[in-house]
Amino acid sequence: MRKALIIAPSWIGDTIMAQPLFARLQQRHPSLQLDALAPRWVAPVLRRMAGIGEIIDNPFGHGSLRLKERWQLARQLATRGYDSALVLPNSLKSALIPAFAGIPRRIGFTGEARYALINQRHHLDPQALPLMLERFMQLAEIPGATLERPLPYPVLQSTPEQQAQTLATLGMRRPDKIAAFCPGAEYGPAKRWPAAHFAELARLLAAQGYQCWLFGSPKDHSVAEEISQLAPGCCLNLCGTTSLDQAVDLIALSDFVVCNDSGLMHVAAAVGRPLVALYGSSSPGFTPPLSTQARILNLELDCSPCFKRDCPLGHLDCLNKLMPADVLAACANWIER
Numbered sequence: 001m002r003k004a005l006i007i008a009p010s011w012i013g014d015t016i017m018a019q020p021l022f023a024r025l026q027q028r029h030p031s032l033q034l035d036a037l038a039p040r041w042v043a044p045v046l047r048r049m050a051g052i053g054e055i056i057d058n059p060f061g062h063g064s065l066r067l068k069e070r071w072q073l074a075r076q077l078a079t080r081g082y083d084s085a086l087v088l089p090n091s092l093k094s095a096l097i098p099a100f101a102g103i104p105r106r107i108g109f110t111g112e113a114r115y116a117l118i119n120q121r122h123h124l125d126p127q128a129l130p131l132m133l134e135r136f137m138q139l140a141e142i143p144g145a146t147l148e149r150p151l152p153y154p155v156l157q158s159t160p161e162q163q164a165q166t167l168a169t170l171g172m173r174r175p176d177k178i179a180a181f182c183p184g185a186e187y188g189p190a191k192r193w194p195a196a197h198f199a200e201l202a203r204l205l206a207a208q209g210y211q212c213w214l215f216g217s218p219k220d221h222s223v224a225e226e227i228s229q230l231a232p233g234c235c236l237n238l239c240g241t242t243s244l245d246q247a248v249d250l251i252a253l254s255d256f257v258v259c260n261d262s263g264l265m266h267v268a269a270a271v272g273r274p275l276v277a278l279y280g281s282s283s284p285g286f287t288p289p290l291s292t293q294a295r296i297l298n299l300e301l302d303c304s305p306c307f308k309r310d311c312p313l314g315h316l317d318c319l320n321k322l323m324p325a326d327v328l329a330a331c332a333n334w335i336e337r
Helices: 012-017 019-028 043-047 067-080 092-100 132-138 160-170 195-206 218-230 244-253 263-270 324-330 332-336
Strands: 003-007 033-038 052-057 084-087 105-109 120-122 178-182 211-214 235-237 256-260 275-279 294-298
Touching (some): 019 033, 033 043, 043 052, 043 244, 067 092, 084 092, 178 263, 195 211, 195 218, 256 263, 275 324, 294 324
Parallel strands (some): 084 105, 105 120
8 A cells, every 4th residue: 555545534523533544554554645535624633633645625515426526526536546545434425436536445344335336345343343443443454354452542633833823813812721612513402411501510610710612613603602691701602713723723722621422522532632521312332532531421311322313302301411510520630630
């Protein structure tokens, strides 16, 4: 393997969990040129990974086939001389472009009847590889081979120079104590801890000298504004006002992070921040925060995890009954430190 193309996932968290795969490939093939085909919203985290070369824009959204345009992009890629492609998503559509481009080795899991498209096929044993991290890492092995362990955790780069530049660009200064909150979750409301709970936690932390920085996409701005209004003077709402690159740097500056099960949860883990991850409708069994400094809070009710976007029972007890005092207690060691 000398020049490989990664077909990246469409989710930020999934892409972060693939970083150890990239590191292992580069360890085994020191002269490897590793490029990525990725949606533009995922590109910023790829830019913070060591060893990633060119990032090529993947303009095809969820559910979009657009065969002619995929063929045209594939013909452009065919001139670049890739000898391998690693197809991380398991969909049929994700395997089309490397096949159309004629890349000789196309590596991935069998998934969605892709026998003609993937020619170095791995067959998934969910019991042997329960974590997404493990499944990505398996793609570095020969099909059927045992996964080499131990597995490293994802790492995103955020240097003091990058952090200083981000603060200067945004006209911000670092307060003495920062608690980062990530109150959004792209998947749906059943993964979002209530705004009133975040606000109560912000008030409790403000009493101990913390400023709470709120991170998320423009879609999360309104819920972050609600938190800010319920905890006046305690929060700085940065949702939708920072780029993802900037959010990586500002989260890296924080003392600890409180987050829903979201892409930013994986950002916090990958920049080495202590974090409390709040789980409701989802489960940490497949995509947990990969960090030795992560605390997972989950009430483990009989009705959860349901994996629904909205609570099918209408009460959202799995998150409503997870109280701010419990989350504060989970942060206690970092506050004392």
